[in-house]
Structure formats: C-alpha cells, structure tokens
Amino acid sequence: MKLSTKGRYAVMAMADLALASQDGPVTLSDIASRQSISLSYLEQLFAKLRRADIVSSIRGPGGGYRLSRKPTEIRISDIIVAVDEPLRATRCSSAKGCLADGRRCITHDLWDELGRHIYLFLSSITLEDVLERRLLGAASGALGRMERPKPVAEPATV
Amino acid sequence: MKLSTKGRYAVMAMADLALASQDGPVTLSDIASRQSISLSYLEQLFAKLRRADIVSSIRGPGGGYRLSRKPTEIRISDIIVAVDEPLRATRCSSAKGCLADGRRCITHDLWDELGRHIYLFLSSITLEDVLERRLLGAASGALGRMERPKPVAEPATV
DNA sequence: CATATTCCTGACTGTTCTACTCGGTTATTG
DNA sequence: CAATAACCGAGTAGAACAGTCAGGAATATG
Numbered sequence: 599m600k601l602s603t604k605g606r607y608a609v610m611a612m613a614d615l616a617l618a619s620q621d622g623p624v625t626l627s628d629i630a631s632r633q634s635i636s637l638s639y640l641e642q643l644f645a646k647l648r649r650a651d652i653v654s655s656i657r658g659p660g661g662g663y664r665l666s667r668k669p670t671e672i673r674i675s676d677i678i679v680a681v682d683e684p685l686r687a688t689r690c691s692s693a694k695g696c697l698a699d700g701r702r703c704i705t706h707d708l709w710d711e712l713g714r715h716i717y718l719f720l721s722s723i724t725l726e727d728v729l730e731r732r733l734l735g736a737a738s739g740a741l742g743r744m745e746r747p748k749p750v751a752e753p754a755t756v
Numbered sequence: 757m758k759l760s761t762k763g764r765y766a767v768m769a770m771a772d773l774a775l776a777s778q779d780g781p782v783t784l785s786d787i788a789s790r791q792s793i794s795l796s797y798l799e800q801l802f803a804k805l806r807r808a809d810i811v812s813s814i815r816g817p818g819g820g821y822r823l824s825r826k827p828t829e830i831r832i833s834d835i836i837v838a839v840d841e842p843l844r845a846t847r848c849s850s851a852k853g854c855l856a857d858g859r860r861c862i863t864h865d866l867w868d869e870l871g872r873h874i875y876l877f878l879s880s881i882t883l884e885d886v887l888e889r890r891l892l893g894a895a896s897g898a899l900g901r902m903e904r905p906k907p908v909a910e911p912a913t914v
Numbered sequence: 915c916a917t918a919t920t921c922c923t924g925a926c927t928g929t930t931c932t933a934c935t936c937g938g939t940t941a942t943t944g
Numbered sequence: 945c946a947a948t949a950a951c952c953g954a955g956t957a958g959a960a961c962a963g964t965c966a967g968g969a970a971t972a973t974g
Contacts, residue, residue, distance in 0.1 A: 602960080602961075603961075603962085604960090604961070604962085607962090635962090635963095636962070636963050636964075637963095638962095638963065638964060638965080639961095639962055639963055639964090642962095642963095656971090657969080657970045657971055657972095658970060658971030658972050658973095659971070659972045659973070660971090660972065660973095661970090661971075661972085683960080
C-alpha cells in the first residue's frame, strides 16, 4: 500500500467516472477536462485499472470506459493497489533485510501494523461511500466491529 | 503527514537511540553502523530532530545524542512530522485548488479522513510502545472507544 | 469503403524526492 | 595540541511522479 498522489488521481478519476456513467461509457477526454488531469496520464492509469478488472473499455466512437462492478463493490483499496507500484523494499517492511540483531528489527511490527491499519481503512470504504460523502461512519468502522452492512442489493444508482 | 521511508529511518534511529542510551550519550556513528544507515544521512535527520526538540546533543569526545524526553512522552507522529517535509499541495488535500464543481472535490473528505486516521494511529503510539513491542493495544486505541478487537481480515501484503 | 472516434502502447522529458557522499567548521575532552 | 564528535552546506545518482508526443488498432457511422 503506497499512498502516493498517483493513487489519489486514480480515485478522483474513478469517482468522476462513476458519477458520469449514468448513460453509456465515459471517454477519458471528458474525465481529463473535468478533473484537470492530462489525457495521457489518465490513459496510463486506466490501463492498470483495466488490467485489474475494475473498469472495462469500449473502443470506437461512442466508446469509453465503464465500471466493471457496481460502486458498492469497488473498494478504494482496490483502486490504489491497482495503480500503485508495490512499495519498494526499504530495508524493513519486506520480510528480509531488517534483521539487525538476529530477528526482525525493532520497528518492524510498527510498520506492519500501520500498513494493515491503512489497508483496513481504505478497504472499508467503497466508491459508493465516496460518492455519497458517507465517510465518517466508514472511518470509525475501519478497525472492526462495524455493523454497517454493505448494501449489495440496491441496483444502479450508477 | 507524509509517510515516506525517511520517516521510517528516523523512527528506526530513534528506537536504536532509546535502546542504547542506557548510559550516556550515543554517537551517530554507533547508530549508523547498527542500523546500516549512512552517517551523513543520520546527521541530516538528527538536525531536524534536534530542531524539533526531540533529542539533544553533546559535542566533543564522549558526546552524542540523547532523548530530550522520556520514551513514554515521544509519539511516533512527533518523529515523522519532524523529519518529513510538509507534503506538497497536489491539487487536492490543500484546501484550495480542488474545486472542480464550485466546492471541494468529491474525494476531498476521503483524503482528509485518511490523513486524520493515520495521524491518530501514529500519535497513539509512543517510542516506549515500540521498544516494548506493545503495538496491538495502541493500535486499537487509535480510534478511541474500542477495547481490543483483532483486525477483521488479514489483508494481503500491504 | 473511408473517416472519425476512441482506446491502446511505447518512448521520452522535466521536476522532485530519496539516500548518500564529500569537504569542511566548531565545540569539547584528555 | 590532537582526537573526537556534533554541525553545516553543497552536490550527486537514481527513482518516482506527472506529463508529453507519436503512432497504432479497433469500431461506429456516412
């Protein structure tokens, strides 16, 4: 989990796509102009999103992109994992290489726990939550004991 | 809150310092060789830590660094804030510049909430906690009012 | 069929950050 | 004085970020 601005751009674009895909596919040009992101950069991001099967594409006139799943079934963590490089092994946080005294380095557990924490937070929030600005609930639930059921039933507010 | 590897190095060094400062100041050379971090890099980090009044220095032979406060009073967030640059304004997450439709962009609250979340987590953990490997408790405390629920799912390598 | 549209791909560029090196200065101890 | 160790500033290779550019491949429409 890398948390760069790249992931933010991707989530912004995905939110825009979700909002705009009311009727038919959305072109990257539209997203680019609305979100002020360069078209080519978006193309790179969406290539990864497509490979991760989060969006699907239709070529030709009238084509564009569309969500592969409903916004309730796309977690923010899915998006970020799809576009971000796996964070490079910086001595620690990569299983090996952080054995100063024979076992894992002192701070290993800390980064481990932090990473898990962030992941839980972002995987407890769906695209739908972002669209509905339904965030505080998800935040408190991130650590567990949250009842808030993900409604999978409701179709196509998309 | 920036969460780069720079902050990790700083926390590793601080943990090392805390462990080694049983008797007298600790030299950066010692920390450098134990933690495999370059001496000059450490010097840069500790210059910032000193400016933030987290450590204090003694020059000359027998000198070195020492914690300014007790490990129970040094929060991990203090360390990271001290060494990391304030994250640059990347369109969103900087109050202005993210007004696509007149007000704040759709994902603004998300990043806001995430940032607050990470900060709460890291400020709920002290250096002492890291030394004692007392992490899960602190982690659960990050959000306040929860007793100790284990994280729900085991996320893939975050 | 031709053409416009749109996705798709690869290579290349300027800027920033990381992690580090080098050369030197200042303060303190023996 | 000489050794130690903190300080300070400049400079560097490499990587990632954000973007540009040039072209190609699929598809709908006239």
